[in-house]
Amino acid sequence: MRTAAAEERDPGLQPERTRLAWRRTTLAATVAAVLAMKTALHGGVSAASVVTCALICALWLTFLFLAHHRIRSLAATPVPRALAPRHATAAILCTAAMAACGAALVL
Amino acid sequence: MLGDAKGFRRMPGDKVQPVIEFARNVRLWFEPQEIREEGDTPDYRFSLANERTFLAWLRTAMALIGGGFAVDQFLPDLRWAWRVGLALALLGAGVLCSLRAVNHWMRCERAMRRGEDLPVSRFPALLSLVVAVVAVAMVVVVLVGWEG
Numbered sequence: 001m002r003t004a005a006a007e008e009r010d011p012g013l014q015p016e017r018t019r020l021a022w023r024r025t026t027l028a029a030t031v032a033a034v035l036a037m038k039t040a041l042h043g044g045v046s047a048a049s050v051v052t053c054a055l056i057c058a059l060w061l062t063f064l065f066l067a068h069h070r071i072r073s074l075a076a077t078p079v080p081r082a083l084a085p086r087h088a089t090a091a092i093l094c095t096a097a098m099a100a101c102g103a104a105l106v107l
Numbered sequence: 108m109l110g111d112a113k114g115f116r117r118m119p120g121d122k123v124q125p126v127i128e129f130a131r132n133v134r135l136w137f138e139p140q141e142i143r144e145e146g147d148t149p150d151y152r153f154s155l156a157n158e159r160t161f162l163a164w165l166r167t168a169m170a171l172i173g174g175g176f177a178v179d180q181f182l183p184d185l186r187w188a189w190r191v192g193l194a195l196a197l198l199g200a201g202v203l204c205s206l207r208a209v210n211h212w213m214r215c216e217r218a219m220r221r222g223e224d225l226p227v228s229r230f231p232a233l234l235s236l237v238v239a240v241v242a243v244a245m246v247v248v249v250l251v252g253w254e255g
Contacts, residue, residue: 021162028169035176042180057218074155082154088212089136091252092205095165098200099172099205106179106194 015074022074025091033060034095041104056101063094094100134211146220157215164208167234171201182249189248193241200237 033056040052065085074080115170175197207230214226 014152019156021159025162032169032173039176060236065110085136088209092209096202097204099202102198
């Protein structure tokens, strides 16, 4: 089944569409991170706001790294493996942590 | 399990069942080998389609989180309680949405490996209700907030 799938042409360009979906998601993460940093620096620069900004930057970089890793592994072979659950969990943990930063900033 | 329906009739004793399954799924998030041992590997295109659906839900979650920040930043004239309440509601919805995204992705992946039907879910309906309520609340709050 795997080899048959590899030999036939993939009219849906599935790996490419998935790569683009990762890019779009990274873009969404960027927008969320920029809004988060605007919130953090709204009340002026203080030690706490700088630390929060650094944390948000780190989360964004982690997400970027995850997305880039997945994009590369999708591009590497014609029949890519399914997404690893650990990878998916890491991606949502970045998102949830950003929301937690947001809750801390808003309160 | 965050609103995922598993049949409409449920016995009173069945309330624990979704909790147990959710806990088992959480364990699977970190144990990728176990999912590979189960059933057959589906056509890679189905897995990739499942992955894109997961990413679409993740973007929805990020949009909700971004919306939470936007409420906090761009509605400064609101009373503190309303502003913080709306922002926290949106942030919470974002977190819920992202957790549910990975859980649903996992359940779909397992169902495909076992050759079962894909799981159905009440979550999209719930989320759209929440978004509608927040949108109406925001319209009311902005109108009232600018009046007084």
